[in-house]
Amino acid sequence: MGRSPCCEKEHMNKGAWTKEEDRRLIEHINRHGEGGWRSLPKAAGLLRCGKSCRLRWINYLRPDLKRGNFTEEEDELIISLHSILGNKWSLIAARLPGRTDNEIKNYWNTHIKRKLYSRGIDPLTHGPSGDTRVSNRVKTTADKTVSDSVKVPSMIGIDYVDESNASSNSGVTMAEEPAKATGPRINLELSIGLPREDHQPQDICFAADAKDFDADQMKQSKYQADGKSFRKKDVCLCSHLGSQICTCSSTTVTSDSSIIRFYIPFCS
DNA sequence: AACATAATCAACCGCCGCCAG
DNA sequence: ACTGGCGGCGGTTGATTATGT
Numbered sequence: 001m002g003r004s005p006c007c008e009k010e011h012m013n014k015g016a017w018t019k020e021e022d023r024r025l026i027e028h029i030n031r032h033g034e035g036g037w038r039s040l041p042k043a044a045g046l047l048r049c050g051k052s053c054r055l056r057w058i059n060y061l062r063p064d065l066k067r068g069n070f071t072e073e074e075d076e077l078i079i080s081l082h083s084i085l086g087n088k089w090s091l092i093a094a095r096l097p098g099r100t101d102n103e104i105k106n107y108w109n110t111h112i113k114r115k116l117y118s119r120g121i122d123p124l125t126h127g128p129s130g131d132t133r134v135s136n137r138v139k140t141t142a143d144k145t146v147s148d149s150v151k152v153p154s155m156i157g158i159d160y161v162d163e164s165n166a167s168s169n170s171g172v173t174m175a176e177e178p179a180k181a182t183g184p185r186i187n188l189e190l191s192i193g194l195p196r197e198d199h200q201p202q203d204i205c206f207a208a209d210a211k212d213f214d215a216d217q218m219k220q221s222k223y224q225a226d227g228k229s230f231r232k233k234d235v236c237l238c239s240h241l242g243s244q245i246c247t248c249s250s251t252t253v254t255s256d257s258s259i260i261r262f263y264i265p266f267c268s
Numbered sequence: 269a270a271c272a273t274a275a276t277c278a279a280c281c282g283c284c285g286c287c288a289g
Numbered sequence: 290a291c292t293g294g295c296g297g298c299g300g301t302t303g304a305t306t307a308t309g310t
Contacts, residue, residue, distance in 0.1 A: 016278075016304080038295065054296075055279065090298060105299075106277050 013047045017056055021046055025053055026061055059102045066098025070107055078104060078112060083126040 013021070028044035034057070036043075037050035046053060070078075074096060081092045089101035089108075096104065108123075116123040 014280080035296090049280090051281090051296085052279075058297095059278070087299065101298075102278075110276060 012049055014052075017060075021048065022056070022061060025057060029057060029061075055102075059100045062100075064098060065100065070099075070111075074099070075112060075115070078108065079116065079126075082108065082112075082123075 017025075024044050024046055025040075028040060032043070037054045040046070040050055040053050041048045044053070048056075077096065078092060081095055085091050087105075089105045093099055093101040093104050113123045116126075120128060122128065
């Protein structure tokens with residue numbers, strides 16, 4: 001018995017994609033959008049597994065991919081994020097616009113590992129090379145971020161700084177003495193705030209401009225400051241990373257008139 | 269020039285979590 | 290509550306390219 005395979009292996013192309021296959025995949029996704037990977041190959045006239053199509057699109061064909069060499073800044077960011085998140089490549093990739101988890105994973109294994117070893121740093125523990133223990137600090141932060149985040153009500157905050165005298169301004173702080181980090185100062189903060197009377201979103205995130213609201217909404221605004229407005233029922237999803245400014249990527253008005261804003265980092 | 273070895277990276281595989289039925 | 294399908298993730302493989310001898 002066991003799980004059925006994701007698709008019929010027979011009569012399926014494998015290996016490198018041809019230009020014609022790429023063209024068909026791009027054309028299909030441009031026409032119908034992403035998703036429905038299982039049925040996509042047949043619909044697009046491709047003799048490929050749905051997973052293979054998804055991977056090809058995400059890792060290679062997506063128009064927003066950056067390609068090209070990693071910058072020094074990206075290197076350091078990856079190192080810092082890895083010290084916090086471990087091998088959670090998709091989470092790391094989410095912080096590097098235009099980069100894919102596969103690309104970062106490969107880059108880590110081929111370049112950054114060597115770079116860290118040359119600095120005398122163990123890429124696994126981010127401690128001194130030769131120390132094979134998994135640091136409690138890394139374990140603690142990674143677990144909080146990845147596994148426990150959904151269990152934490154209302155507010156989640158993770159700070160990571162390499163300055164010994166730096167103080168945390170978030171909900172979760174490190175119990176351990178900070179490890180000697182090699183990367184730039186980094187502040188990884190996620191927060192989900194439910195609306196309260198005393199909720200001051202502008203204290204947490206850089207708010208979107210008031211242009212997101214129409215005139216009626218503006219009249220109903222509960223909070224207004226410096227041209228930024230917040231309604232009583234706002235739900236604020238924020239993300240800070242390092243010195244990068246967190247901006248609103250989209251605003252959704254739900255059926256009960258609540259507004260959900262999505263904030264993304266790295267936008268200037 | 270020929271061969272061996274190392275480096276790179278696209279693609280595959282199997283597992284897991286989510287969610288609709 | 291249970292089950293199966295689906296999408297997503299991380300580890301691994303293997304073909305290709307670069308470099309060294």
